[in-house]
Each structure stands twice: as structure tokens, then as C-alpha cells.
Amino acid sequence: MPELPELDAAVAQIDRLLVGRRLHGVDVAAISVLKTADPPLADLTGHELTGVRRRGKHLLLDLEGVTLVMHLALAGWLRHHAEAPSGPPGPRKGPLALRMVWDDDSALDVTEQGTRKAVALWASTTPEDLETLARLGPEADAVDADDFARLCTGTHSHLKTVLTDQTLLAGIGNAWSDEVLHTARLSPFAAADGLGREGAVHLHAALREVLERAAQGLTGLPLDRIKRAKKALLRVHGRAGEECPVCGTRIAEVSFAERSLQYCPTCQTGGRRLSDRRMDRLLR
Ligand SMILES: [Zn+2]
Numbered sequence: 001m002p003e004l005p006e007l008d009a010a011v012a013q014i015d016r017l018l019v020g021r022r023l024h025g026v027d028v029a030a031i032s033v034l035k036t037a038d039p040p041l042a043d044l045t046g047h048e049l050t051g052v053r054r055r056g057k058h059l060l061l062d063l064e065g066v067t068l069v070m071h072l073a074l075a076g077w078l079r080h081h082a083e084a085p086s087g088p089p090g091p092r093k094g095p096l097a098l099r100m101v102w103d104d105d106s107a108l109d110v111t112e113q114g115t116r117k118a119v120a121l122w123a124s125t126t127p128e129d130l131e132t133l134a135r136l137g138p139e140a141d142a143v144d145a146d147d148f149a150r151l152c153t154g155t156h157s158h159l160k161t162v163l164t165d166q167t168l169l170a171g172i173g174n175a176w177s178d179e180v181l182h183t184a185r186l187s188p189f190a191a192a193d194g195l196g197r198e199g200a201v202h203l204h205a206a207l208r209e210v211l212e213r214a215a216q217g218l219t220g221l222p223l224d225r226i227k228r229a230k231k232a233l234l235r236v237h238g239r240a241g242e243e244c245p246v247c248g249t250r251i252a253e254v255s256f257a258e259r260s261l262q263y264c265p266t267c268q269t270g271g272r273r274l275s276d277r278r279m280d281r282l283l284r
Pocket residue numbers: 244245246247248249264265266267268
């Protein structure tokens with residue numbers, strides 16, 4: 001799932017390519033993509049893209065009074081065409097979820113791999129009131145050490161949950177949370193309120209370090225190179241069976257909440273292997 005660092009890199013690219021352009025039309029490949037009825041997408045024709053930003057794991061395109069809010073779900077990503085492909089996007093068999101065509105005849109597509117289609121689009125004059133945005137906690141790259149420590153001491157949740165629950169902290173998902181916990185040398189299943197202030201400040205420093213490392217690796221990349229570059233930057237996530245770059249131990253994997261996370265048993269859990277928590281519904 002696209003998270004804060006790769007979405008920020010995408011925001012910079014969309015800003016460079018499309019801000020100042022006028023929207024020619026938006027096509028959704030399936031009606032299920034669009035979550036709002038008012039204002040209708042057809043009304044946006046002719047509106048200028050005045051800004052692009054990110055909130056949590058959402059992209060926001062500001063179009064003169066109306067904001068298009070996009071959530072790319074698990075497998076969504078963006079593609080820019082200097083020249084829009086001809087014809088409408090058609091029925092939703094392929095990866096195309098929605099297409100925005102601009103006045104220079106370029107197009108920005110949202111694509112989604114796999115069979116589970118979950119990309120979502122909202123059009124709103126007051127985006128901050130949309131439930132999908134109103135529920136979000138503070139941005140992971142904006143929260144300071146004190147606020148982060150308060151967040152940790154205020155919950156019985158596991159660290160993995162604190163980092164990924166969007167209502168507590170917005171922008172970080174399964175991949176970068178694995179990286180943060182590895183950098184901090186903490187178990188994903190450690191209790192947040194057991195960290196104490198010092199432990200929480202240490203975890204916050206790891207969060208900042210990982211986000212800075214990610215930004216350095218992704219900033220300036222074109223849209224079609226960001227996802228691959230992200231994969232290359234990950235040290236433990238998605239690397240079960242490979243050697244930990246810090247200590248050489250084989251990276252382990254454990255299931256939780258229908259997903260899996262990766263960690264280094266030596267760096268993070270005192271050599272212990274975590275047991276399967278598939279049933280724990282860790283990600284609320
Ligand atoms: Zn290690």
C-alpha cells in the first residue's frame with residue numbers, strides 16, 4: 001500500500017506535471033470507485049488544478065473549490081501519460097481504476113493490480129469533513145517527540161498497531177512500520193504503554209530517521225520508478241528469509257490481522273520468534 005514517503009514523492013511529481021492545468025474530464029472505470037454523488041464529477045470539467053497534497057494515505061487534488069480525494073488502497077498506483085490514450089477507460093477488467101484527462105491532452109491514471117478492487121475517490125467542497133479524513137490522527141512526519149510519547153503512554157496497543165492505526169498516527173502502513181521497529185530494535189508486539197517516555201522518544205527518533213531515509217531515496221523520482229525504489233529501500237519488510245543488514249540473522253515473518261510483518265529476531269525480540277497472531281485483529 002502506498003504510504004507517506006512514496007505518496008509525498010508522487011505529490012511532488014503531480015505538482016511538477018499538472019498544477020496549473022485544467023481538468024478536461026474524470027472517468028471512473030467502475031461506479032464503486034466513486035464514494036460521493038455531489039458535486040458530480042462532470043461539474044469539474046474546466047477547473048484548474050491549483051494544488052496537490054497528501055493527508056495520511058490519501059492524495060488530495062484541489063480544483064478551484066472542489067477537492068478530489070483519492071485513496072490508493074493496497075495495490076493502487078499512479079501513471080502519467082504525456083498523451084492520453086484514446087477511448088474511455090471501459091469496464092473494470094484491467095488495472096485502470098480512474099483516469100483524469102487534462103487540457104494539454106495528458107492523463108493521470110490511477111491503476112490497481114489484483115482482483116480486490118478498493119481504490120476510492122471522493123469529490124468534496126469541504127474535504128476535511130469527509131469521514132475518511134476526519135478520522136485521521138496527526139501526520140507521522142509532523143508529530144513531535146512529546147506528542148508521540150503521549151500517544152504511546154495513552155494506549156495498551158502493540159507498537160505495530162500504534163504505528164499503523166491511522167486514527168492514532170496517519171501515513172504509515174505495514175511496510176514502513178516494519179522498518180521503523182527494526183531501526184528502533186523493538187518488537188512489533190511490545191506494548192506501547194510499557195515503553196516509558198525514554199523508550200517512546202527513542203522510537204520517535206527511529207520514525208524520523210526512517211522517514212528521512214525514505215524521502216532521500218524517493219524524492220525527485222518519476223512516478224513509474226517510485227514503487228520499485230521503495231522496495232529497494234526496505235531492509236526487513238518483504239524480506240523474510242534474507243539476512244538482516246545489521247546482524248546477518250535471517251529475517252522472520254509472522255501473521256497478524258490477515259497480513260504479515262517481518263522482523264529480525266536478533267535485533268528486535270531478543271532471539272525469540274513471535275507466534276502467529278492472525279486472529280488478534282491487531283489493525284483496528
Ligand atoms: Zn538483525
